[in-house]
């Protein structure tokens with residue numbers, strides 16, 4: 008919630024809505040191309056009611072193309088990195104258009120922040136689970152406008168009143184005359200119709216595609232037969248491949264390079280020393296990797312991180328005991344603790360985590376004759392990458408064309424405020440061009456580069472203290488959050504750091520939903536050259552864990568059931584949180600405790616509930632703890648409330664995946680440093696969740712007519728604490744330090 | 754020159770003997786359906802069939818593949834493959850999709866040998882194939898559905 012609000016605020020700062028001329032592209036090649044129509048500022052009105060909506064905004068956005076071959080293509084301005092947004096947004100258009108699902112196609116929109124800016128960011132970019140919420144109005148309007156134009160074209164051609172015409176499953180019909188036509192047949196005539204000044208949007212009761220469980224993803228075939236094209240698969244004529252040797256310690260720089268052996272590797276074309284490291288450019292990836300192995304580089308570590316994570320963690324723990332910067336205050340916690348019947352204290356620690364998207368980072372860049380460039384990438388922040396690359400190449404952002412391709416995962420990694428790996432490839436291509444080699448360059452990160460390359464979920468320590476009165480009522484809560492900020496020193500700092508508090512570090516804690524009359528949340532900002540970044544569900548990755556694990560300890564101290572204690576604290580003030588909590592508990596059979604396993608292993612359920620990105624999720628996890636103390640997560644029941652469920656199949660997939668992501672990392676993932684060097688390098692040390700770790704997952708979606716919100720991230724925060732709470736209820740063991748493997752239970 | 758039998762065709766490639774088959778496919782032959790995920794036999798994204806056996810192409814030097822019948826996702830065919838791909842599509846298994854060529858290759862090899870896989874069989878066959886999107890719930894279900902399709 009908080010992140011979204013701030014991003015929206017950031018948008019109003021960053022973007023100035025240049026009123027460009029109404030430039031609806033119509034009639035290109037006989038196709039109807041529709042644009043619509045949402046003023047940037049209109050997003051302040053989150054509650055915009057369905058019904059008649061007038062477009063008439065000076066910022067035309069191109070979203071829908073109805074072709075003569077009867078296909079309808081939706082131009083999707085958000086990156087599909089697996090979350091299924093191509094399918095979700097296409098569903099929204101298809102609904103208002105009354106199209107047949109089989110005629111729908113999706114395509115990543117060109118990079119152009121003016122046409123395709125994210126209303127929450129002000130520039131083109133994907134993140135913060137904003138895509139559906141962002142496009143909900145403009146795409147419904149685009150679909151409805153296209154439908155109106157098709158109907159008007161039919162009315163003119165058949166000489167019948169438009170209001171007697173119906174549209175269903177991609178066919179426009181007039182019952183009385185028996186006439187009918189496909190969208191494709193009407194496309195050209197429709198393109199000559201005026202853009203409607205107003206459109207009528209459907210009421211939720213009229214939906215047949217939105218909320219339809221049977222729609223398949225648009226990419227469900229191409230991604231199972233090897234034909235889907237990722238950035239990694241781009242092959243341009245004369246393309247060369249580059250890998251980059253980066254400082255093994257964060258903050259280190261190149262002192263000297265001996266590249267003789269590297270140049271002798273067959274296939275190596277050049278070795279370039281750049282501000283970002285030493286690039287080996289070769290005919291193919293294998294030669295580039297071998298060339299890099301043959302480099303001998305001296306690094307200057309004067310400014311580099313030389314501590315280990317053990318030492319850093321000890322410093323974080325010490326810091327947590329000191330007063331910090333105020334993130335939230337209510338009542339008087341000091342006085343309240345004095346009256347408390349019981350005081351519970353706990354300290355939680357969270358390691359650095361890599362995103363490790365399945366497709367390692369990579370991009371291809373080609374410098375053009377006009378000094379501009381063309382890029383192929385799983386681009387997530389086009390609105391930052393264009394100006395950064397333009398700056399490097401000495402051109403203007405509009406001359407930087409980005410082809411956004413399917414991304415093999417991101418989890419936040421591809422969205423950086425510095426365009427990192429895209430900037431790297433621009434630097435390499437520029438250096439090569441300066442030597443007369445103006446060729447397309449494909450920069451490839453190996454998995455080792457990825458695991459050791461930083462931009463991690465920051466390390467965090469939470470110190471929490473809670474007070475209960477005699478009746479077991481929560482009367483006081485004190486929390487200190489110690490972490491690094493990835494917002495400080497970026498363009499986002501201006502709006503996302505307020506009064507010295509980084510909103511992305513305290514979200515989910517400082518705005519906790521549980522009613523407590525006396526509250527104090529402090530923030531402590533630590534510094535290190537280790538680079539950090541948002542990681543699927545951002546601050547909620549740790550705040551939800553600390554809050555939900557600690558609430559369970561308080562419930563136990565109060566002698567209360569986990570669900571009942573939470574419901575008490577939520578009261579009537581948070582109907583959507585209580586809604587998912589009750590639904591998950593009911594579907595999991597919460598009222599009937601689990602019996603021990605046949606071999607005597609203990610079994611128990613744990614629960615957690617949280618709001619993130621304006622969506623509401625509750626997890627109930629069922630865990631078996633064997634006699635030797637090892638845990639197995641057997642089954643997880645999830646309830647999600649994300650407003651109108653646009654595409655239930657995609658929502659379920661995201662919640663299943665988010666659940667696996669949350670639990671998988673909690674089990675045994677951590678990035679650690681020894682003397683500043685990363686200890687893990689690949690999937691052997693940074694062990695990803697595997698099939699045998701995955702519990703059964705059952706997802707229940709709350710029926711809702713509220714504005715739709717995102718699901719890419721909200722499935723993550725409550726998954727791990729639900730498991731921790733189940734272990735706690737089964738054995739009394741408190742899992743305070745992540746990953747769980749530290750406690751020997753995995 | 755190294756001569757390889759890939760998807761039933763003989764392909765001549767001029768590469769160093771130690772170049773892994775993965776890079777021969779992707780960089781020399783422009784067959785990009787087989788994916789690079791880790792390069793160290795830890796993720797399965799690069800899975801191909803070598804004489805019918807699922808094999809990590811990132812660890813197989815081109816010279817060691819000479820004389821073997823290599824099948825990639827582009828050349829996958831037959832009853833087991835059709836069953837797997839249909840089940841994968843029917844259940845919308847994919848998310849980002851980057852691991853899925855490898856998943857489909859591994860699952861096809863399993864179903865070709867065993868049309869009645871138990872949960873343990875599925876784990877043994879597919880635990881080496883990482884999916885960072887954690888599509889595992891659907892992968893398990895799709896393998897079972899594919900087995901059923903292959904039986905009929």
Ligand code: FES
Nearest residue numbers: 790791792797811
């Ligand atoms: S790329 Fe071969 S197993 Fe990962």
Ligand code: FES
Nearest residue numbers: 849850884885886
């Ligand atoms: S679908 Fe993304 S890694 Fe498997």
